Amino acid sequence: xxxxxxxxxxxxxxxxxxELASRDGLEGLTIGLLADRMNMSKSGVFAHFGSRxxxxxxxxxxxxxxxEQEVFFPSIKEARGLPRLxxxxxxxxxxxxxxxxxxCIYISGxxxxxxxxGPIREALxxxxxxxxxxxxxxxxxxxxxxxxxxxxDARQLVYEMYGLVLAVHHDARFLRLPGTVERAHRxxxxxxxxxxxxxxxxxxxxxxxxxx
Amino acid sequence: xxxxxxxxxxxxxxxxxxELASRDGLEGLTIGLLADRMNMSKSGVFAHFGSRxxxxxxxxxxxxxxxEQEVFFPSIKEARGLPRLxxxxxxxxxxxxxxxxxxCIYISGxxxxxxxxGPIREALxxxxxxxxxxxxxxxxxxxxxxxxxxxxDARQLVYEMYGLVLAVHHDARFLRLPGTVERAHRxxxxxxxxxxxxxxxxxxxxxxxxxx
DNA sequence: CCTACCGATCGGTAGG
DNA sequence: CCTACCGATCGGTAGG
Numbered sequence: 374x375x376x377x378x379x380x381x382x383x384x385x386x387x388x389x390x391x392e393l394a395s396r397d398g399l400e401g402l403t404i405g406l407l408a409d410r411m412n413m414s415k416s417g418v419f420a421h422f423g424s425r426x427x428x429x430x431x432x433x434x435x436x437x438x439x440x441e442q443e444v445f446f447p448s449i450k451e452a453r454g455l456p457r458l459x460x461x462x463x464x465x466x467x468x469x470x471x472x473x474x475x476x477c478i479y480i481s482g483x484x485x486x487x488x489x490x491g492p493i494r495e496a497l498x499x500x501x502x503x504x505x506x507x508x509x510x511x512x513x514x515x516x517x518x519x520x521x522x523x524x525x526d527a528r529q530l531v532y533e534m535y536g537l538v539l540a541v542h543h544d545a546r547f548l549r550l551p552g553t554v555e556r557a558h559r560x561x562x563x564x565x566x567x568x569x570x571x572x573x574x575x576x577x578x579x580x581x582x583x584x585x
Numbered sequence: 586x587x588x589x590x591x592x593x594x595x596x597x598x599x600x601x602x603x604e605l606a607s608r609d610g611l612e613g614l615t616i617g618l619l620a621d622r623m624n625m626s627k628s629g630v631f632a633h634f635g636s637r638x639x640x641x642x643x644x645x646x647x648x649x650x651x652x653e654q655e656v657f658f659p660s661i662k663e664a665r666g667l668p669r670l671x672x673x674x675x676x677x678x679x680x681x682x683x684x685x686x687x688x689c690i691y692i693s694g695x696x697x698x699x700x701x702x703g704p705i706r707e708a709l710x711x712x713x714x715x716x717x718x719x720x721x722x723x724x725x726x727x728x729x730x731x732x733x734x735x736x737x738d739a740r741q742l743v744y745e746m747y748g749l750v751l752a753v754h755h756d757a758r759f760l761r762l763p764g765t766v767e768r769a770h771r772x773x774x775x776x777x778x779x780x781x782x783x784x785x786x787x788x789x790x791x792x793x794x795x796x797x
Numbered sequence: 798c799c800t801a802c803c804g805a806t807c808g809g810t811a812g813g
Numbered sequence: 814c815c816t817a818c819c820g821a822t823c824g825g826t827a828g829g
Contacts, residue, residue: 536748
């Protein structure tokens with residue numbers, strides 16, 4: 374069950390690498406700086422990964438796993454429909470608001486790899502697409518069960534949700550404006566108010582369907 | 586009136602530098618690559634600027650000037666109120682939609698310099714803040730003159746407009762999804778519909794107040 | 798996991 | 814505007 378020593382070192386390196394990549398971007402992650410932080414030689418760090426690219430992809434996988442644990446998995450435990458969609462948005466926003474201090478790899482990576490082909494871009498695109506598709510499914514279920522107006526465009530709704538979260542990162546982390554998380558919440562509330570079904574049959578009853 | 590030869594060379598270098606910085610980011614702009622593109626030696630390029638940082642700031646100023654020419658100045662010729670605010674958004678969106686191919690320095694720079702202190706960050710923040718403040722003034726005028734509901738939060742409106750534009754860049758340039766510009770337009774239309782004053786006195790009459 | 802390297806590239810300088 | 818450099822740093826390798 375317990376890790377071998379080599380595995381522990383590798384995990385410790387990845388942990389620091391994720392920290393550095395969050396701050397400086399995946400492309401700013403260098404083996405030299407990583408070795409310095411670990412008090413190891415460059416080749417000592419390098420030996421745990423086949424190449425710098427492999428290291429970057431491992432960092433990305435670690436990030437993706439944590440995102441799923443914190444945002445995706447808890448959300449799909451909520452009742453289908455609006456409660457689940459709101460849980461997805463709220464947990465996502467909560468995570469990004471914490472990342473104002475450290476940086477969000479999905480958002481910085483989108484800019485770093487928008488014109489840089491290769492395996493890292495492909496892995497990153499697949500992860501972000503998967504999250505958007507999960508949001509689209511969540512929105513579509515909220516429409517299908519009658520929480521949101523019939524005829525609502527699920528992808529348009531997700532597009533606007535994504536914009537609200539991108540704006541948090543931009544205004545808070547770059548411009549350092551206050552109150553951006555609150556603005557995103559207000560934007561989402563207005564969005565849901567717009568698309569809410571006035572004669573909802575309340576197919577989703579969070580109290581009733583929660584696992585208790 | 587005419588440029589000296591040195592000034593022409595300098596302008597030609599800056600033009601190519603802006604092209605490279607749009608694609609690879611300001612931080613990805615290197616003197617070596619720039620010299621290569623210009624068929625000049627590194628030191629030949631270098632001699633036109635005191636340092637790499639000065640070159641980057643000059644590129645930023647060039648970009649800023651073009652943004653003002655294309656987006657800001659034509660918009661403030663429109664009548665105060667909703668017409669002007671709509672012109673600002675539409676011209677801005679038009680420019681970003683063209684930049685899907687080349688990259689937008691305001692947006693990529695926001696990620697590159699969110700945690701990198703120095704004169705480049707300061708210059709970039711000042712420019713983006715200035716544009717947001719211009720948008721806030723435009724929104725506030727639309728509220729004050731009665732085009733938008735009294736009590737509308739101008740900064741909240743601008744926050745959501747900014748998110749719509751950031752999402753164009755993200756979804757079109759990074760994810761390469763189709764139809765994103767149309768989604769931004771629809772999002773803005775819904776936004777204005779929400780905040781529009783139902784009993785507007787039409788203080789702004791574009792036909793009457795246009796300069797003719 | 799280390800030392801000791803490699804070639805390439807970085808920003809920048811000297812001297813013309 | 815050039816050639817010819819500088820020290821620093823990059824990813825990566827050899828050999829142990």
